[in-house]
Amino acid sequence: MLKLIVGNRNYSSWSLRAGLYLRESGLDYEEIRVPLFTGNWRDELLKYSPAGRVPVLLDGGNAVWDSLAIFETLAERGGIGWPTDPVQRSRARSLACEMHAGFMALRDELPLNLRARTSLPLDTLSSACRAQIDRIEAILEQELGRSGGPWLFGPLSIADIMYAPVVLRFATYGLSTGPASEQFLRQVQSLSSFQQWLELARAEPETLEFIDQRLPAEQSPLTLG
Numbered sequence: 071m072l073k074l075i076v077g078n079r080n081y082s083s084w085s086l087r088a089g090l091y092l093r094e095s096g097l098d099y100e101e102i103r104v105p106l107f108t109g110n111w112r113d114e115l116l117k118y119s120p121a122g123r124v125p126v127l128l129d130g131g132n133a134v135w136d137s138l139a140i141f142e143t144l145a146e147r148g149g150i151g152w153p154t155d156p157v158q159r160s161r162a163r164s165l166a167c168e169m170h171a172g173f174m175a176l177r178d179e180l181p182l183n184l185r186a187r188t189s190l191p192l193d194t195l196s197s198a199c200r201a202q203i204d205r206i207e208a209i210l211e212q213e214l215g216r217s218g219g220p221w222l223f224g225p226l227s228i229a230d231i232m233y234a235p236v237v238l239r240f241a242t243y244g245l246s247t248g249p250a251s252e253q254f255l256r257q258v259q260s261l262s263s264f265q266q267w268l269e270l271a272r273a274e275p276e277t278l279e280f281i282d283q284r285l286p287a288e289q290s291p292l293t294l295g
Protein backbone atom coordinates (compact mmCIF):
# COMPACT_ATOMS: atom_id res chain seq x y z
CA MET A 71 0.00 0.00 0.00
CA LEU A 72 1.12 3.58 -0.63
CA LYS A 73 2.39 5.45 2.41
CA LEU A 74 2.55 9.21 2.79
CA ILE A 75 4.93 10.75 5.30
CA VAL A 76 3.60 14.08 6.56
CA GLY A 77 4.71 16.62 9.15
CA ASN A 78 2.60 18.52 11.68
CA ARG A 79 -0.83 18.78 10.12
CA ASN A 80 -1.41 22.16 11.76
CA TYR A 81 1.77 23.79 10.50
CA SER A 82 3.05 22.02 7.39
CA SER A 83 1.58 23.46 4.20
CA TRP A 84 3.33 21.00 1.91
CA SER A 85 1.97 18.10 3.96
CA LEU A 86 -1.51 19.61 3.71
CA ARG A 87 -1.28 19.75 -0.08
CA ALA A 88 -0.27 16.10 -0.29
CA GLY A 89 -2.94 15.07 2.24
CA LEU A 90 -5.64 16.86 0.24
CA TYR A 91 -4.30 15.45 -3.01
CA LEU A 92 -4.37 11.81 -1.88
CA ARG A 93 -7.74 12.07 -0.14
CA GLU A 94 -9.38 13.84 -3.09
CA SER A 95 -7.84 11.34 -5.53
CA GLY A 96 -9.51 8.52 -3.61
CA LEU A 97 -6.28 6.54 -3.47
CA ASP A 98 -5.83 3.92 -0.81
CA TYR A 99 -2.90 4.84 1.39
CA GLU A 100 -1.58 5.06 4.93
CA GLU A 101 -0.46 8.36 6.48
CA ILE A 102 2.57 8.40 8.76
CA ARG A 103 3.15 11.56 10.78
CA VAL A 104 6.60 12.84 11.73
CA PRO A 105 6.08 16.02 13.79
CA LEU A 106 8.74 18.49 12.61
CA PHE A 107 10.97 20.34 15.08
CA THR A 108 10.04 17.79 17.74
CA GLY A 109 12.33 15.10 19.24
CA ASN A 110 14.59 13.41 16.69
CA TRP A 111 12.42 14.44 13.72
CA ARG A 112 15.35 15.05 11.36
CA ASP A 113 16.78 11.53 11.81
CA GLU A 114 13.30 10.10 11.50
CA LEU A 115 12.68 11.93 8.20
CA LEU A 116 16.04 10.96 6.77
CA LYS A 117 15.00 7.32 7.11
CA TYR A 118 12.36 8.00 4.46
CA SER A 119 13.98 10.52 2.14
CA PRO A 120 17.49 11.90 1.55
CA ALA A 121 15.99 15.38 1.19
CA GLY A 122 14.82 15.28 4.81
CA ARG A 123 11.57 17.12 4.08
CA VAL A 124 7.90 16.30 4.01
CA PRO A 125 5.87 15.11 2.21
CA VAL A 126 7.37 11.84 1.04
CA LEU A 127 5.45 9.15 -0.80
CA LEU A 128 6.55 5.56 -0.27
CA ASP A 129 5.55 3.32 -3.12
CA GLY A 130 6.82 -0.10 -2.08
CA GLY A 131 10.58 0.33 -1.90
CA ASN A 132 10.52 3.54 -3.91
CA ALA A 133 10.52 6.97 -2.21
CA VAL A 134 9.10 9.95 -4.10
CA TRP A 135 9.83 13.29 -2.47
CA ASP A 136 8.83 16.82 -3.31
CA SER A 137 5.15 17.62 -3.76
CA LEU A 138 5.03 18.13 -7.51
CA ALA A 139 6.90 14.87 -8.12
CA ILE A 140 4.37 13.10 -5.88
CA PHE A 141 1.40 14.65 -7.69
CA GLU A 142 2.81 13.93 -11.16
CA THR A 143 3.57 10.34 -10.16
CA LEU A 144 0.10 9.72 -8.78
CA ALA A 145 -1.65 11.54 -11.65
CA GLU A 146 -0.21 8.82 -13.89
CA ARG A 147 -2.06 6.32 -11.69
CA GLY A 148 -5.49 7.89 -11.75
CA GLY A 149 -5.00 10.65 -9.19
CA ILE A 150 -6.04 14.25 -9.76
CA GLY A 151 -4.22 15.70 -12.75
CA TRP A 152 -4.17 18.73 -15.00
CA PRO A 153 -6.83 20.37 -17.19
CA THR A 154 -7.44 18.45 -20.42
CA ASP A 155 -7.22 21.50 -22.68
CA PRO A 156 -3.53 22.06 -23.61
CA VAL A 157 -3.61 25.84 -23.16
CA GLN A 158 -5.36 25.56 -19.81
CA ARG A 159 -2.95 22.80 -18.86
CA SER A 160 0.08 24.95 -19.54
CA ARG A 161 -1.45 27.79 -17.50
CA ALA A 162 -2.20 25.39 -14.64
CA ARG A 163 1.35 24.10 -14.74
CA SER A 164 2.77 27.63 -14.79
CA LEU A 165 0.69 28.59 -11.77
CA ALA A 166 1.63 25.43 -9.89
CA CYS A 167 5.33 26.06 -10.56
CA GLU A 168 4.98 29.72 -9.59
CA MET A 169 3.60 28.60 -6.22
CA HIS A 170 6.14 25.81 -5.82
CA ALA A 171 9.11 28.09 -6.42
CA GLY A 172 7.95 31.41 -5.03
CA PHE A 173 5.97 33.49 -2.55
CA MET A 174 8.82 33.35 -0.04
CA ALA A 175 7.90 36.52 1.88
CA LEU A 176 4.36 35.26 2.28
CA ARG A 177 5.60 31.89 3.51
CA ASP A 178 7.94 33.52 6.04
CA GLU A 179 5.56 36.14 7.34
CA LEU A 180 2.31 34.17 7.32
CA PRO A 181 3.20 30.62 8.34
CA LEU A 182 0.45 28.02 8.10
CA ASN A 183 -1.34 27.66 11.44
CA LEU A 184 -4.68 26.06 10.66
CA ARG A 185 -6.21 26.01 14.13
CA ALA A 186 -5.35 29.63 14.94
CA ARG A 187 -7.36 32.78 14.29
CA THR A 188 -6.04 36.30 14.71
CA SER A 189 -6.21 39.68 13.07
CA LEU A 190 -2.98 40.94 11.61
CA PRO A 191 -2.99 44.47 10.17
CA LEU A 192 -1.76 44.47 6.56
CA ASP A 193 0.67 47.29 7.35
CA THR A 194 2.64 45.01 9.68
CA LEU A 195 3.65 42.95 6.63
CA SER A 196 6.59 43.75 4.36
CA SER A 197 5.92 45.34 0.98
CA ALA A 198 7.18 42.10 -0.65
CA CYS A 199 4.59 40.10 1.26
CA ARG A 200 1.80 42.53 0.39
CA ALA A 201 2.78 42.39 -3.29
CA GLN A 202 2.62 38.58 -3.14
CA ILE A 203 -0.84 38.71 -1.54
CA ASP A 204 -1.95 40.97 -4.41
CA ARG A 205 -0.49 38.53 -6.92
CA ILE A 206 -2.45 35.65 -5.34
CA GLU A 207 -5.68 37.63 -5.48
CA ALA A 208 -5.01 38.52 -9.13
CA ILE A 209 -4.34 34.87 -10.05
CA LEU A 210 -7.49 33.64 -8.32
CA GLU A 211 -9.61 36.42 -9.77
CA GLN A 212 -8.37 35.81 -13.29
CA GLU A 213 -8.70 32.02 -13.26
CA LEU A 214 -12.01 31.80 -11.41
CA GLY A 215 -13.39 34.52 -13.71
CA ARG A 216 -12.17 32.65 -16.78
CA SER A 217 -13.36 29.17 -15.71
CA GLY A 218 -16.51 30.21 -13.88
CA GLY A 219 -15.37 27.94 -11.02
CA PRO A 220 -15.84 26.12 -8.86
CA TRP A 221 -12.06 25.56 -9.11
CA LEU A 222 -9.39 27.49 -10.98
CA PHE A 223 -9.83 25.48 -14.17
CA GLY A 224 -13.34 24.18 -13.52
CA PRO A 225 -12.85 20.69 -12.05
CA LEU A 226 -10.36 20.21 -9.19
CA SER A 227 -6.79 20.02 -10.52
CA ILE A 228 -3.24 20.02 -9.17
CA ALA A 229 -3.23 23.82 -9.50
CA ASP A 230 -6.01 24.10 -6.89
CA ILE A 231 -4.15 21.81 -4.51
CA MET A 232 -1.11 24.07 -4.85
CA TYR A 233 -3.08 27.24 -3.99
CA ALA A 234 -5.28 25.82 -1.20
CA PRO A 235 -2.96 26.51 1.78
CA VAL A 236 -2.38 30.13 0.87
CA VAL A 237 -6.01 31.19 1.34
CA LEU A 238 -6.10 29.25 4.62
CA ARG A 239 -3.21 31.45 5.77
CA PHE A 240 -5.29 34.52 4.91
CA ALA A 241 -8.08 33.11 7.10
CA THR A 242 -5.71 32.45 10.03
CA TYR A 243 -4.35 35.99 9.98
CA GLY A 244 -7.71 37.65 9.36
CA LEU A 245 -6.52 39.29 6.13
CA SER A 246 -9.29 40.48 3.89
CA THR A 247 -7.56 40.16 0.57
CA GLY A 248 -10.45 40.25 -1.90
CA PRO A 249 -13.51 38.41 -3.22
CA ALA A 250 -11.63 35.82 -5.29
CA SER A 251 -9.57 34.66 -2.28
CA GLU A 252 -12.74 34.48 -0.22
CA GLN A 253 -14.52 32.46 -2.89
CA PHE A 254 -11.56 30.09 -3.20
CA LEU A 255 -11.30 29.80 0.60
CA ARG A 256 -14.96 28.73 0.86
CA GLN A 257 -14.36 26.16 -1.85
CA VAL A 258 -11.35 24.69 -0.01
CA GLN A 259 -13.22 24.69 3.31
CA SER A 260 -16.11 22.82 1.68
CA LEU A 261 -13.90 19.79 1.01
CA SER A 262 -14.53 16.94 3.42
CA SER A 263 -10.84 16.06 2.98
CA PHE A 264 -9.94 19.47 4.39
CA GLN A 265 -12.38 19.18 7.30
CA GLN A 266 -10.91 15.80 8.15
CA TRP A 267 -7.36 17.20 8.01
CA LEU A 268 -8.35 20.17 10.19
CA GLU A 269 -9.82 17.87 12.82
CA LEU A 270 -6.55 15.93 12.93
CA ALA A 271 -4.59 19.21 13.11
CA ARG A 272 -6.65 20.41 16.06
CA ALA A 273 -5.95 17.17 17.91
CA GLU A 274 -2.16 17.42 17.56
CA PRO A 275 -0.50 17.83 20.95
CA GLU A 276 2.63 19.78 19.97
CA THR A 277 2.89 23.53 19.51
CA LEU A 278 5.67 25.30 17.64
CA GLU A 279 6.52 28.52 19.45
CA PHE A 280 8.32 30.14 16.53
CA ILE A 281 5.13 29.91 14.52
CA ASP A 282 2.62 30.60 17.29
CA GLN A 283 4.52 33.73 18.35
CA ARG A 284 3.21 35.33 15.15
CA LEU A 285 -0.09 35.57 17.05
CA PRO A 286 -0.84 38.22 19.71
CA ALA A 287 0.12 36.88 23.13
CA GLU A 288 -3.41 36.64 24.44
CA GLN A 289 -4.50 34.34 21.58
CA SER A 290 -3.67 30.71 22.06
CA PRO A 291 -3.98 28.67 18.87
CA LEU A 292 -5.18 25.73 20.94
CA THR A 293 -8.32 27.48 22.03
CA LEU A 294 -9.14 29.36 18.84
CA GLY A 295 -10.18 28.54 15.32
Ligand SMILES: N[C@@H](CCC(=O)N[C@@H](CS)C(=O)NCC(=O)O)C(=O)O
Pocket residue numbers: 077081082083084085106122123124125135136137138170
Ligand atom coordinates in the same frame (compact mmCIF):
# COMPACT_ATOMS: atom_id res chain seq x y z
N1 LIG B 1 9.79 21.58 -2.30
C1 LIG B 1 9.28 20.74 -1.25
C2 LIG B 1 9.16 21.55 0.03
C3 LIG B 1 8.89 20.67 1.21
C4 LIG B 1 9.10 21.42 2.52
O1 LIG B 1 9.81 22.43 2.59
N2 LIG B 1 8.51 20.90 3.57
C5 LIG B 1 8.70 21.49 4.89
C6 LIG B 1 7.43 21.36 5.72
S1 LIG B 1 6.10 22.30 5.07
C7 LIG B 1 9.79 20.70 5.61
O2 LIG B 1 9.91 19.51 5.44
N3 LIG B 1 10.58 21.39 6.43
C8 LIG B 1 11.62 20.77 7.15
C9 LIG B 1 12.86 21.64 7.19
O3 LIG B 1 12.69 22.86 7.00
O4 LIG B 1 13.93 21.11 7.38
C10 LIG B 1 7.93 20.15 -1.68
O5 LIG B 1 7.34 20.70 -2.61
O6 LIG B 1 7.49 19.13 -1.15
